[in-house]
Amino acid sequence: MPLPRTRGTALRHRLAELRGPDVPAKALDARALAALAANPGCRRRAILDGAGVNKTALASALGSPSAFGQSQFALTRGNAFEAKVKADGGAELLRLVHEKLDRAAEPPAHARVPELTATGPEGRTARTALALREAIEAPGEWTLLDHPMLALDVAGSPAFLEPDAVVVHPDGSWTVVEIKSFPMLDGSADPAKVGAAARQAAVYVLALEAVAARLESTPRVRDRVLLVCPKDFSNLPTASAVDVRKQRAVTARQLERLTRIEEIADTLPAGTCFSPELPAAELTAAVESVPATYAPECLSACELAFHCRARSLESGAVTSLGRSVRAELGGLTTVEDVLSAARGESGDPDDPAVAALRRAAQLRAEAVAGCR
Amino acid sequence: MSLISTLARLEAVSTGRAQPAATVRHRRLSERPLVFVPLTTAGEAGAPLGALVGTDRDAPHLLVVPQPRDRDLRFTFLSELADVVLPYIDAHAEDVEAAERTDTDPETGKRVKVEVELCADAPQLIVPSRAGVEYVRLLGRSMRFRRTAEQDPEAPYPAPPRVPLLGRWLTHFGERARVPGSSLLLAMTDVLSRHWATGQSTLEDQHLGALLAWIAPPEGETGAEAAVRAELARDRDGQLLCPPAGPATDPAFDNKLLAPAIERYDRARTALAASEDGLEADDRLGGLTAAEREIRALVASRTRPTWDAVWRGLDLLRELPEAGRVEERWTRDRWSFTGHRDRVVAGEPPQPRRDDAVTAANKLAAREREQARLEAQEALDDPLVMAGRRLAGEAFAGEVTDVVMAYSEGKRPSPRPLVTVRTDDRPHLGERAKVFRSLGGKPQSAEFVGHEGDSSLVVLRVLDKMGRGKEPEEGSVPQKGDLVCFTLFEHEQRGGAKLPDPEQTPWTHGGPPGEQVSEPADAPTQEDVL
Numbered sequence: 001m002p003l004p005r006t007r008g009t010a011l012r013h014r015l016a017e018l019r020g021p022d023v024p025a026k027a028l029d030a031r032a033l034a035a036l037a038a039n040p041g042c043r044r045r046a047i048l049d050g051a052g053v054n055k056t057a058l059a060s061a062l063g064s065p066s067a068f069g070q071s072q073f074a075l076t077r078g079n080a081f082e083a084k085v086k087a088d089g090g091a092e093l094l095r096l097v098h099e100k101l102d103r104a105a106e107p108p109a110h111a112r113v114p115e116l117t118a119t120g121p122e123g124r125t126a127r128t129a130l131a132l133r134e135a136i137e138a139p140g141e142w143t144l145l146d147h148p149m150l151a152l153d154v155a156g157s158p159a160f161l162e163p164d165a166v167v168v169h170p171d172g173s174w175t176v177v178e179i180k181s182f183p184m185l186d187g188s189a190d191p192a193k194v195g196a197a198a199r200q201a202a203v204y205v206l207a208l209e210a211v212a213a214r215l216e217s218t219p220r221v222r223d224r225v226l227l228v229c230p231k232d233f234s235n236l237p238t239a240s241a242v243d244v245r246k247q248r249a250v251t252a253r254q255l256e257r258l259t260r261i262e263e264i265a266d267t268l269p270a271g272t273c274f275s276p277e278l279p280a281a282e283l284t285a286a287v288e289s290v291p292a293t294y295a296p297e298c299l300s301a302c303e304l305a306f307h308c309r310a311r312s313l314e315s316g317a318v319t320s321l322g323r324s325v326r327a328e329l330g331g332l333t334t335v336e337d338v339l340s341a342a343r344g345e346s347g348d349p350d351d352p353a354v355a356a357l358r359r360a361a362q363l364r365a366e367a368v369a370g371c372r
Numbered sequence: 373m374s375l376i377s378t379l380a381r382l383e384a385v386s387t388g389r390a391q392p393a394a395t396v397r398h399r400r401l402s403e404r405p406l407v408f409v410p411l412t413t414a415g416e417a418g419a420p421l422g423a424l425v426g427t428d429r430d431a432p433h434l435l436v437v438p439q440p441r442d443r444d445l446r447f448t449f450l451s452e453l454a455d456v457v458l459p460y461i462d463a464h465a466e467d468v469e470a471a472e473r474t475d476t477d478p479e480t481g482k483r484v485k486v487e488v489e490l491c492a493d494a495p496q497l498i499v500p501s502r503a504g505v506e507y508v509r510l511l512g513r514s515m516r517f518r519r520t521a522e523q524d525p526e527a528p529y530p531a532p533p534r535v536p537l538l539g540r541w542l543t544h545f546g547e548r549a550r551v552p553g554s555s556l557l558l559a560m561t562d563v564l565s566r567h568w569a570t571g572q573s574t575l576e577d578q579h580l581g582a583l584l585a586w587i588a589p590p591e592g593e594t595g596a597e598a599a600v601r602a603e604l605a606r607d608r609d610g611q612l613l614c615p616p617a618g619p620a621t622d623p624a625f626d627n628k629l630l631a632p633a634i635e636r637y638d639r640a641r642t643a644l645a646a647s648e649d650g651l652e653a654d655d656r657l658g659g660l661t662a663a664e665r666e667i668r669a670l671v672a673s674r675t676r677p678t679w680d681a682v683w684r685g686l687d688l689l690r691e692l693p694e695a696g697r698v699e700e701r702w703t704r705d706r707w708s709f710t711g712h713r714d715r716v717v718a719g720e721p722p723q724p725r726r727d728d729a730v731t732a733a734n735k736l737a738a739r740e741r742e743q744a745r746l747e748a749q750e751a752l753d754d755p756l757v758m759a760g761r762r763l764a765g766e767a768f769a770g771e772v773t774d775v776v777m778a779y780s781e782g783k784r785p786s787p788r789p790l791v792t793v794r795t796d797d798r799p800h801l802g803e804r805a806k807v808f809r810s811l812g813g814k815p816q817s818a819e820f821v822g823h824e825g826d827s828s829l830v831v832l833r834v835l836d837k838m839g840r841g842k843e844p845e846e847g848s849v850p851q852k853g854d855l856v857c858f859t860l861f862e863h864e865q866r867g868g869a870k871l872p873d874p875e876q877t878p879w880t881h882g883g884p885p886g887e888q889v890s891e892p893a894d895a896p897t898q899e900d901v902l
Binding site: 067069070071072073074075076077078181182183185186187230232233234296297299300306313316318320321322325328329335336338339342356357359360361363364366367368370 | 375376378379380381382383385386392395413414415416417418510513514571572573574575576596603604621622623624626627631725726755756758759760762763796894895
């Protein structure tokens with residue numbers, strides 16, 4: 001349901017204010033979305049991503065620079081591999097789609113590769129939607145969309161996403177293609193990397209479904225995506241169909257759970273701004289005005305993680321040791337609370353968590369003392 | 373994570389220093405381990421950049437690939453690696469002792485004892501982190517199917533002579549590392565975090581520098597401060613002071629230092645190839661050597677800190693006394709090593725790309741069994757581990773308050789004494805649950821009879837290990853006032869049901885694997901050859 005126009009404009013203004021004057025918005029990519037969906041309770045990440053704040057610059061301005069970066073070797077190799085996969089009008093790519101996903105269809109002897117260039121993300125999104133519509137109107141043909149642009153509504157603001165490719169099958173169904181440069185060795189790849197690729201692809205599937213829903217014929221978006229990787233130690237492409245139904249469901253649910261960005265924006269004090277130009281103290285105060293939900297998993301997914309970690313440690317939160325730790329400790333959330341409860345200085349002895357803690361502390365002390 | 377280890381982590385946070393997670397060392401450390409610190413090229417599969425390797429902490433071998441995409445240089449690296457690793461392995465393969473093994477006689481089908489050789493000691497490979505273990509597997513896979521010129525004169529790019537053999541050994545080490553409790557190939561971060569609880573999450577424990585910072589922080593600094601410094605501190609050029617333990621390198625290093633150096637090397641090489649006369653070539657060869665020396669210095673600067681950290685980790689671990697049952701598990705490692713030595717000597721083909729159904733099922737069963745064995749043995753060796761099991765209700769300890777003699781019914785009554793134990797633990801004892809205690813290293817079993825009065829008095833009926841006579845043997849029954857510890861889990865693991873021979877694989881599992889064919893090497897591709 002489209003929001004009334006005035007409200008949408010107001011939100012956009014508000015987000016631009018948060019970003020700071022003349023700071024361009026940073027587009028949300030699928031990787032960031034998947035990471036956001038992995039920690040849906042984090043309001044800080046939701047508002048910063050929603051407002052298009054450049055978190056890398058923000059983290060550096062806060063004095064806790066992020067450690068993400070890509071080696072130029074990996075970049076070169078990744079680009080070379082993608083170019084190889086898509087060479088020759090995507091012949092090899094379509095062959096793999098046919099072989100792994102749609103053997104019943106006509107083999108793709110030739111395919112339509114529509115031009116998708118346009119100005120601005122909105123223009124490219126519209127161009128992609130048009131190309132998809134045209135592809136359905138040409139049944140019996142294969143169509144390859146090279147770097148299409150899709151829009152997905154995230155917590156009330158649009159995110160523009162760029163999958164590596166989308167293939168339209170002769171039967172009119174759509175497949176997301178994800179090209180990665182980690183190897184598939186003897187038919188299997190690093191499960192952590194495959195998992196990340198699947199979560200990313202699931203975001204594309206969701207965005208494609210939104211496009212499909214707007215078409216009259218509502219074409220089917222296939223829930224199996226094609227993961228293309230280099231084979232063994234070579235750079236020859238090999239592919240595997242990956243079922244992303246689970247990731248799709250999880251991501252969809254988490255995206256729904258994301259607190260509306262508007263609501264978060266309304267809780268911020270007037271004049272809050274995240275521009276990296278601001279002095280560190282002011283910026284820290286602005287960032288601290290939105291609560292974060294730090295867990296160690298953030299370290300591999302969020303640019304701001306080191307800042308949040310330092311804060312979490314300062315406040316003595318037990319979650320900085322891992323989410324599972326908190327589950328064991330019941331209502332005790334800080335290190336000092338837990339330790340004083342374990343020493344018997346505080347806490348209700350009838351609380352099962354406290355009782356277990358005291359017993360654990362006693363057993364541990366006995367065992368360690370016995371060996372000295 | 374159990375509550376006890378969580379508590380240890382929290383104590384580490386508040387004291388600023390890692391706390392013991394074990395009171396004894398649960399892994400074997402060889403007197404002369406081979407430490408291996410590899411680096412890989414980002415984005416490439418199995419393209420090593422360099423390594424430090426050796427058994428002498430003061431004199432590691434530095435191996436470097438100045439242009440990781442060049443197949444010939446890669447082969448030179450692997451061949452140099454083989455020159456260090458294989459003599460180390462061979463030295464252990466030669467020293468054997470006689471042992472017995474039960475085998476099925478192929479003619480009679482009976483189980484008979486056969487005299488076999490068992491290597492007196494096994495080699496031990498130590499890498500900095502878990503990613504290093506995976507890298508050993510990957511290197512093994514990339515080499516074991518290669519063909520040397522001698523094996524196959526037609527091979528388009530023959531591998532140097534000992535490279536395929538190194539591949540088979542590294543594959544074996546990588547495979548063995550998946551068996552719980554084995555010590556043939558160890559990741560330093562895993563072993564350290566087994567023995568110490570730090571004040572950070574298990575994820576952050578994967579960083580060797582940070583882990584060591586918590587265990588042995590520098591004078592006047594807390595573990596937390598030192599760990600953050602190890603993780604994040606950079607010099608003026610933006611390079612990490614404590615480089616990642618590898619095999620992946622820091623992107624900032626790749627982009628700022630390594631890439632320009634490789635480019636200079638490439639240019640020097642092109643120039644050398646284009647030189648027109650001997651004098652010019654001499655001159656340009658100097659340029660190439662200088663460029664290569666520069667890359668060597670870069671690789672050395674990124675591996676040496678990790679190398680020193682691994683040895684520091686070994687020092688720390690050696691301070692802990694070895695646990696009692698480690699020797700037994702190490703003997704299993706020796707069997708595994710001897711077995712692979714014999715397969716190599718017998719001229720068997722390299723390990724296949726995929727295991728057949730029976731081999732795969734056997735491996736899984738073995739890993740499960742070893743996991744259970746490891747858990748039981750660690751608890752029996754270490755009161756701190758046992759404390760965790762007691763807290764979880766899987767064991768209980770206490771004082772014997774009463775012993776009543778009783779006998780089994782039947783023609784020859786045997787002793788079945790009733791022992792009452794007072795314990796503060798809360799074991800999950802079901803009706804007639806079996807419990808075990810260690811008696812002279814052997815498990816003695818008893819069954820739960822009931823509680824006497826309140827639940828802190830547990831009555832047990834001792835069932836075995838009391839000799840054949842009517843009266844139990846001296847010392848085989850606990851006495852009043854004895855301190856005892858019973859476990860609800862078994863101490864020794866029984867092997868599962870025997871699987872059929874591979875030739876008898878049922879059709880449900882793909883049928884017999886058929887004739888073993890020698891697997892082809894990976895086909896060379898264009899960009900392997902510059």
